[in-house]
Amino acid sequence: MHIMLEPAEVTACEISLELYTDIFCGRYDCLEWHTYQSCNNSSSYKEVIKNSGFRRTFLRVMRDLAFPGLICCGENAAYEIERSEVDERGKASRDMYTEIKARNKICRxxxxPSNTKVTIGGMLLSNYPPIACTCGEKLHHNRCMMIHMEKNNFDVLLDAAAIAMLVYDWKISEVFEFVTGNKIIRDIAQIVEDLYPKIPHRFGSYKEAKRLYDKLQDVxxxxxGKAAI
Known part of the structure; x- marks a missing residue:
């Protein structure tokens, strides 16, 4: 299957896949950076960072429960993407991110020339089939991107967009219920969620993630003929 994405949707795609990969590597503290992106101004930023220390502590506990091998490691510790502890979906997400990011440099x-070849070093990390990206028609000062992929790759991209949408909507407990299915981790994630102030969304975060998700879901x-999630 294939999908045509506009430049802003490609950017949202890159952000979503990167976030998705980070979570599957155990880099739960990345949520702090992504939620900062939802701040509209300096006052909302101050509200978000107010309880950052407490949230980071709980995120580390969650990480240790999900990845026992990282217990006693620093709060920023995570598994390298090649490790067996990393879910195959996380590896597929990184493969897709690498291909899309490389092609996007040409599209932008x-x-x-739009048909310029992109050379990406290294082998695929996952056992998912590779995706193929081509530059599409011009839109404003960039080109759109056509992405050709198999269903399992599309599932990962759709899941990644859903996760990004939840993160930017401050629904942290739903993120980890979706990713881990672990009740204890989900309950701790609810505490993290409650420590975030519910400030208005910045256009470049939640709305772009939702726009991407809605388009993917429609395709x-x-x-x-049925919903993926």
Whole structure:
């Protein structure tokens, strides 16, 4: 299957896949950075960082429960993407992110021919089939991107967009119920969620993630006739 994404949607795609990969590597503290992106101004930023220390402590506890091998490691510790402890979906997400990011550099530079080959070093990390990205029609000062992928890759991209949408909507407990299915981790995630102030969303975060998710879900429904999530 394939999908055509506009430049802003490609950016949202990159952010979503990076976040998704980080979570599967155990880099739970990345949520702090992503939620900072939802701040509209300096006052909302101050509200968000107010309880950052407490949230980081709970995020570390959650990480240790999900990845016992990281117990006694620092709060920023996480597994390298190649490790067996990292879920295959996280590895597939990194593969997709790498391909999309590389092609996007071509799509965003109108002085470079759209059919320029992109060389990516290294082998695929996952056993998922590779995706193929091509530059599409011009839109404003960039080009759109056509992404060709198999269903399991599409599932990962759709899940990643859903996770990003939940993070930017401050629904941290739903994120970890979705990712781990572990009740204890979900309950701790609810504490983290309650420590976030519910400030208005910045356009570049929640709304872009939702826009991407809605588009992906629409394509999925047309292709398979039912909701993916």
């Amino acid at each position: 530079n109108l002085e470079v 999925y429904n047309k292709e398979y």
